[in-house]
Amino acid sequence: MVEALTYADAGVDINKANDLVQRIKQIAKTTPRTGVMGEIGGFGGLFSLNLSHYKNPVLVSSTDGVGTKLKIAFAMDRHNTIGIDLVAMCVNDIIVQGAKPLFFLDYLAMGKLDTDVAAQIIEGIARGCSESQCALIGGETAEMPGIYNDAEYDLSGFSVGIVDNTRIIDGSEIRNGHKLIGLASSGVHSNGFSLVRKICFDKCGYNVETHIPDLGKTLGEELITPTRIYTQTMLGLIRDLPIHGIAHITGGGIDENIIRIIPDACKVIVDRSSWEVPAVFRFLQEAGGVSDHEMHRTFNNGIGMIVVVPENIAQDLMDRLSAMEEKAYLIGEIASRTDSEPQVEWV
Structure with missing residues (x-):
């Protein structure tokens, strides 16, 4: 008699997946937003658009992942914050065009479904959605034995926002003399971790439990x-x-991201002494023997977002950020550029 096999025999537990959906439904309820229709579990997430405040509405979307920062979560067996990273990488990309986030969906693929770990990840996503004022309306969890190791997973997300066509921020109004205001990052964020791991784990032989005196942790x-x-x-x-x-300063650092929004006839002059580079970046540069150029084009180096405004607005912007208890710096300006000049100049 031929042995009767089941999906569970192949490494996929449908019952666990169904239990997780019920937990996710409760988590999703912590991200309420006007427009959400139905609940998690349908074939597609439903969202009703209220366009009464928009003359010519435009939807703005972004998708991203967390990259090899996941390896840090695996090594620490800590999964309750990596979802915040996922949301941040998407919503930070749509806010640069002036779009207000509406909703978010995620995709989680695991080698072996661990409902407790998955719930921690989704809880982090929900926290990110709450912080960015958008709703978690759907997603997908896949158990994929043979593709991922049992204790590992991959994660990606998708966000949609809305902005009126007349309010899209696209850099077209940037002119010579405009000022650059940099908003502080919280650290390495979610970019450059392949180099981070190369420096810390391969070159230096450290692990996640190694105490680094210069970092105090x-x-x-x-x-x-x-x-x-x-x-x-x-x-x-x-x-x-x-x-x-x-400009959202992600992979590529200031060098690669600021040029995405400035006109070809302009260049950015960045004053490297205008902010104190956080200790983690100084540590990485020294431990890895990384050049200034490589640091600038790989990491955010303490600046997570750059805002470009007319000169007469710069001080008002700085004052407002200070009132909001945001750490911000006047880091440079826009100048004219010849065809032979680079678009980013560090001074």
Whole structure:
């Protein structure tokens, strides 16, 4: 008689997946937002758009993952903050165009479904959604034995926001003399971790429990720090001030991200002495023997978001950020550029 096999025999536990859906339904209820229809568990997430405040509404979307920062979560067996990183990487990308986040969906793939770990991850996603004022309306959890190790997973997300066509921030109004205001990051955020791991674990032989005196904490505690979500801060600034450009400083650092929003005829002059680079970046540069150029094009180096405004607005912007208890710096300006000049100049 041929042995009757089940999906569970192949490594996929449908009952566990169903139990997780019930837990996710409760977690999703912590991210309420006007427009959400139904609950988690349908084939698609439903969201009703209220367009009464928009003359010509435009939807803005972004998708991203957390990258090899996941390896830090695996090593620490800490999974309740990595979801914040996931949301941050998506909503920070849509706020730069002036869009207000509406909803978020996630995709979680695990080698072997651990409902407790999965719930921790989703709880982190929900916290990120609450902080960015958007709703978690759906997602997918996949158990994929043979693709991922049992104790590992991958994570990606998708966000949608809305902005009126007349209010899109695209850098087209940036001119010579505009000033650059940098908002502080919370650390390495979620970029450059392949180099971070190469330096810390391969070159130096450290692990996540190694205490680093210059950091005043273990390496793991520093590296697991969630990515900052700038949504609420930026929405307030966009509402009240003429913001002509915003750049999310992710992979590629200031060098690669600021040029995405400035006109070809302009260059950015960045004053490297205008802010104190956080200790974690000084540690990484020294431990890895990394050049200034490589640091600038890999890490955020303490600046997670850059706002470009006319010169006469710069001080008002700084004052408002100070009142909001935001750590911000006047880090540079826009200047004219010849064809032979680079678009980013460090002084």
